[in-house]
Amino acid sequence: MPSPIRVLMTGDDLLEPASRILDPIGAVIETMSGPIDPARMIATLSAKPFDAILVRANPPLGAAVLDAAGPSLRLISKMGAGVDSVDLAAATERSITVMTAGDANADATAEMAIALILAIRRDVVRLDARLKAGLWDRGRYTAIELRGQTLGIVGLGRIGRRVGEMARALGMRVIASGRPGAAASAFAGISTVPLDQLLAESDIVSLHCPMDASNRGFFNRAAIARMKPGALLVNTARGGLLDEADVAEALASGRLGGAALDTLAAEPPKPDNPLLTAPNTIITPHIAAETAATMERIAVMGAENVVNWFVRHEVIVDRVVNRAVLPKLKGVSLL
Ligand SMILES: O=C(O)CC[C@@H](O)C(=O)O
Numbered sequence: 001m002p003s004p005i006r007v008l009m010t011g012d013d014l015l016e017p018a019s020r021i022l023d024p025i026g027a028v029i030e031t032m033s034g035p036i037d038p039a040r041m042i043a044t045l046s047a048k049p050f051d052a053i054l055v056r057a058n059p060p061l062g063a064a065v066l067d068a069a070g071p072s073l074r075l076i077s078k079m080g081a082g083v084d085s086v087d088l089a090a091a092t093e094r095s096i097t098v099m100t101a102g103d104a105n106a107d108a109t110a111e112m113a114i115a116l117i118l119a120i121r122r123d124v125v126r127l128d129a130r131l132k133a134g135l136w137d138r139g140r141y142t143a144i145e146l147r148g149q150t151l152g153i154v155g156l157g158r159i160g161r162r163v164g165e166m167a168r169a170l171g172m173r174v175i176a177s178g179r180p181g182a183a184a185s186a187f188a189g190i191s192t193v194p195l196d197q198l199l200a201e202s203d204i205v206s207l208h209c210p211m212d213a214s215n216r217g218f219f220n221r222a223a224i225a226r227m228k229p230g231a232l233l234v235n236t237a238r239g240g241l242l243d244e245a246d247v248a249e250a251l252a253s254g255r256l257g258g259a260a261l262d263t264l265a266a267e268p269p270k271p272d273n274p275l276l277t278a279p280n281t282i283i284t285p286h287i288a289a290e291t292a293a294t295m296e297r298i299a300v301m302g303a304e305n306v307v308n309w310f311v312r313h314e315v316i317v318d319r320v321v322n323r324a325v326l327p328k329l330k331g332v333s334l335l
Contacts, residue, residue, distance in 0.1 A: 004028045005310045006049060006072070010036055011056030014079055014299035018054060021303035025311050029054075036060070042068040052077060052306045055086075063090035075309045078321075079302035080105055080289060081159075084211045084238055088322040095328045097309065098321045101301030102158055105289035110162035112288035113206055113236045116260035117167070120232050121146055121204065125282050144203075147171030152202030154195065155209025155237065156184035163206055164190040175201060179209035180218045199226040204234060211238035221246040230257035236288040239264035248274035251281055262288045 005027040009018060012031040022029060032044060036059040045065060049072035053061070056079050066073065066087070073096055076086060081102040091098050119125055122143050130137055151167045153160045153176040164174045168189060177195040178184040184192040199205065205227065209215065219233070220243035233256055235242065244265055250256040258280035264273065267286055275281055289298070301319075308314050314333040320326065326334060 005051050005306065006030075007052045007054050007306060008032065008044065008050040009054040009056065010059045014056055014295060014302075017296050017299035018079070018303040021300055021307060025307055027306065032059075038062060038065055041065045045069040045073075049073075051075070051310065054079060054302055054306065055083075056080075058082065058085040061086040061091070063087050066090050066094055066096065075099065075306060077101075077302045077305040077309075079298040081109075082210060082238060083321050084240070086321075088212075092322045092325045092328075095325060097315060097325050097329065099302075099305040099309075099315065099319045100321055101298045101305070101319070104297035104301045105294045106158035106162055108291040108294040109159045109236050109288040110166060112262060112284075113159070113163045113208070113234055114166045114170075116234045116236065116262065116282065116284070117151070117204055117206065117232075118146070120234065120258045120260040120280070120282055121149075123280075126280065148173070149203040150175060150201050152176070152198040152205045153190070154198065154205065154207050155179050156187055156190065156192065157208060157210075159236070160184075160206075160208035161187050161190070163208060164188070180215050196226055199223060200228070202231060203228065204232045206234040207237040207241055209237055209241070211240050216240050217243045219243065219247065221250070224250045224256060227256070229255060232257050233259040234261075235259070236262040239267065244273065244275055248278045251275075251278040258282075262286055 007022060007027050007029045009029050009031045012033050015031055019029060038060045041059055042065055045068040049070060051072055052075040054077050061076060076096060076098045078100045081100055083098055083100060086098055088098060127137060150173045153164055156176040160176060164176060167174050174190045175193050175198055176184050176190050177193055177198040180195055186192050219241050247259060251259055260282040262284045263286050269276060305319060313331055314335050316335045
């Protein structure tokens with residue numbers, strides 16, 4: 001009888017749907033809950049061998065952690081989209097496949113981006129707070145409507161495209177660029193432009209690119225200086241894409257008209273994060289992807305990646321993040 005697939009799962013909130021997929025193949029799942037730092041990851045992985053890590057949030061998976069896992073580790077499967085805390089080069093070097101379930105939460109994240117665009121453009125949160133403080137602002141307050149405004153989408157992947165479709169339905173002009181240094185392919189009436197042009201023409205900029213070492217902090221004072229005065233920023237991607245001090249300063253001076261952020265560079269934020277006190281800024285706790293249907297889907301898709309890899313010996317190439325690993329996968333079919 002072949003030995004069972006050993007899976008380390010970070011977080012236990014999705015254990016039930018993941019088990020539904022993994023139990024029938026006799027996989028053994030061990031969960032890790034609570035805050036996870038590299039030392040804890042190293043201790044867990046060096047204590048016993050695992051074949052796969054099923055990642056709920058974003059535990060640090062750098063070279064030292066991967067070395068602690070040893071040669072048994074073949075697959076890191078993210079129950080979600082972002083793998084910014086995985087050292088992809090180190091994984092590739094060790095022939096470890098990194099896969100995502102990005103499709104599973106794209107709709108939920110795009111909806112949240114639109115919710116934040118509407119909320120920040122129409123001042124929903126501030127008006128609510130003012131009303132509850134006894135102020136009745138009707139007649140004193142004029143907003144700007146979205147129809148006719150330009151939305152600039154940075155990163156035209158699964159989420160960016162959906163945001164673009166919804167924004168067009170709201171009557172917005174939508175332009176898009178790739179992540180800094182990369183071009184985007186045109187999609188359904190969304191014209192693609194260089195990033196500088198996007199920054200210069202957009203009334204609202206919404207970030208939808210993955211983060212890695214090459215674009216960390218790219219949204220800084222220099223990027224803001226290229227924007228229309230008073231333009232708005234929406235970020236449902238990764239907080240580390242921003243230079244948070246520069247963004248807070250631009251919000252304080254009014255150079256940026258407002259920001260709606262679902263992600264921060266450090267989560268939860270440190271109490272002295274300047275964005276917490278920046279004017280006209282809405283912050284939500286990295287919740288964009290978290291709908292009930294999405295939670296179910298990411299667990300199922302993440303676990304299916306494990307089954308496909310180890311039992312069917314096949315990987316869906318679209319879900320592989322470190323595609324440089326593909327030539328190293330012997331005996332695995334690429335779909
Ligand atoms: O659970 C997470 O890692 C965050 C959810 C989302 O940002 C993702 O990357 O899929």
